[in-house]
Amino acid sequence: MLLRKPAASELSAEPILSAAENYSGEMHAIDTGVRVDAVEFARGRVALGRLLAKRGIGYGDRVVMAVANGPLFAAALCAVLARGASPLILHAKTPAAEMRRYAERYAARMVFGDGSSETEYRETGLEPYLVEAADWARLLCANVKIVDESAGNVSLVLPGVPLHPTSGTTGQPKVALRPGRPAIAEAAHYIETTGIQASDTILVAAPQSHAYCYGMGTMVPLLCGASIITMRGFEAGLVQSALRDTNVTVVPAVPAMLGSLMFGTRGDLFARVNTVFSAGAPLNEKTAKAFANKFGIAVRPLYGTTETGGIAISLPGSQAVAGICVGPAMKDVEVDVRDDGQGLAPGLGMTYVRSESMMTGYLDENGLDQSFVVDGWFKTGDIANQDTEGRIYLHGRQSEVINVAGMKVIPSEVENVLLRISGVIEAKVYSREHRTGSQSVQAAVVAHGVDDADVRAHCEKNLVYYKRPSMISFVEALPRNATGKIDMAALSNL
Known part of the structure; x- marks a missing residue:
């Protein structure tokens, strides 16, 4: 549903391209040894743009x-935007067949990447060719024929707008439009709130394709001139090398990374680091405290969505309730927790956000849907409360609330009770749908020296009957996807 046609200035890529043009830092891929300074970065992205133009991208x-x-991530992104084209940004490990499905669904004329092989392209009916602008700037490309030129989203002309897949507030796949202005506004919010500057070096181990490190690991350095140390995928050994051998000062991480670094990493390796962020999933309070005790630095939980960009960052040195407190809203971001009549506990409500970093809307088969932003406010789907100082406490997703015979159970509340059991390392609570349509509380637990009876006895003492897990699965590790978020589909198969 197209509520209004965005002005050209709203969709312009110019803010991103201007930041790239003025970039003054260095990009160092620690796993491949590639080092690219600002001059070489400019040459590479311009050359890539020309080569893509020769292949018909405009x-x-x-x-x-x-x-x-x-x-290559930033260079390819800017090369596409400079042609006035819109990149639909997927994870690097996306199979060629899935890339083609996205292309056909969203009317893309080309797919490219640096992860799939020529054989994989051909097996899915694509004819690959190599575009090479430099030894560090090679893309395997293939043209895709648009089957239905009359489809609504084909006729919607997007002049260089980054497109980001997201599950939205409903859990259904969508694509969010994040043009240049909101992308750079988000970076400015991060910079103003955290003080990141050109002298910093950011360790980028989480995917730059994911909204979190697209902002923190791509847009922030482009805007302020900070250098980045990258790796194609998280490896604890590479992170340790980067901390030991380079001047990393900022580490945007996800909880699973922090947990991995607890084992085998010397306590002094974070001596030069001044800030560690955690986003993408709730930060376990035990992990936060253990990390601070070992490395002498308090992790700062960060809260955001693909649609809104970054929303809140916890204050330096605060970790009392790291698992649910994400601090106050960032500068120039407004948050309103409203009672939407969901029957939640007193003080809890739905989180609404208004910010200059807000998406323009969702791209779907019918065109541009802007109905999810009302009077500038976006309903995130996150249940929260705020204290008198404006700090935000997250209590899970609206879609995760479990309805047990009409009584609402918030998974995070049960998880926090489980995590107080000595020996429980991680816990995830979720719902189980029954044939009758009713729901029950399930829990997946990572623990040592704890059995089913221990967990049930603890829950009986600390939770009302309908909040107690009816089924408890003990696992070696919680299943996670490439971005570090818990894989709920895999959990449902336990």
């Missing part, structure tokens, strides 16, 4: 992009 086209962390 104003209003769409391109599916699956590129790993590194200088």
Whole structure:
């Protein structure tokens, strides 16, 4: 549903391209040894743009992009935007067949990446060719024929707008439009709130294709001139090398990374680091405290969505309730927790956000849907409360609330009770749908020296009957996807 046609200035890529033009830092891929300074970065992205133009990519086209962390990610992104084309940004490990499905669904004329092989392209009916602008700037590309030129989202001309897949507030796949202005506004919010500057070096181990490190590991350095150390995928050994051998000062991480670094990493390796962020999933309070005790630095939980960009960051040195407190809203971001009549506990409500970093809307088969932003406010789907100082406490997703015979159970509340059991390392609570349509509380637990009876006895003492897990699965590790979020589909199969 197209509520209004956005002005050209709203969709312009110019803010991103201007930041790239003025970039003064260095990009170092620690896993491949590639080092690209600002001059070489400019040469590479301009050369890539020319080569893509020769292959027919121009104003209003769409391109599916699956590129790993590194200088090539930012160069390819800017090369597409400079042609007036819109990159649909996927994870680097996206199979060629899935890239093609995205291309066909969203009318992209080209797919490219640096993860799939020529054989994989051909097996899915694509004819690959190599575009090479430099030894560090190679893309395997293939053209895709648009089957239905009359489809609504084909006729919608997008002049260089980054497109980001997201599950939205409903859990259904969508694509969010994040043009240049909101992308750079988000970076400015991060910079103003955290003080990141050109002298900093950011370690980028989480995917740059994911909204979190697209902002923190791509847009922030482009805007302020900070250098980045990258790796194609998280490896604890590479992170340890980067901390030991380079001047890393900022580490945007996800909880699973922090947990991995607890084992085998010397306590002094974070001596030069001044800030560690955690986003993408709730930060376990035990992990936060253990990390601070070992490395002498308090992790700062960060809260955001693909649609809104970054929303809140906890204050320096605060970790009392790291698992649910994400601090106050960032500068120039407004948060309103409203009672939407969901029958939640007193003080809890739905989180609404208004910010200059807000998406323009969702791209779907019918065109541009802007109905999810009302009077500038976006309903995130996150249940929260705020204290008198404006700090935000998250209590899970509206879609995760479990309805047990009409009584609402918030998974995070049960998880926090489980995590107080000595020996429980991680816990995830979720619902189980029964044939009758009713729901029950399930729990997946990572623990040592704890059995089913221990967990049930603890829950009986600390939770009302309908909040107690009816089924408890003990697992070696919680299943996670490439971005570090818990894989709920895998959990449902336990």
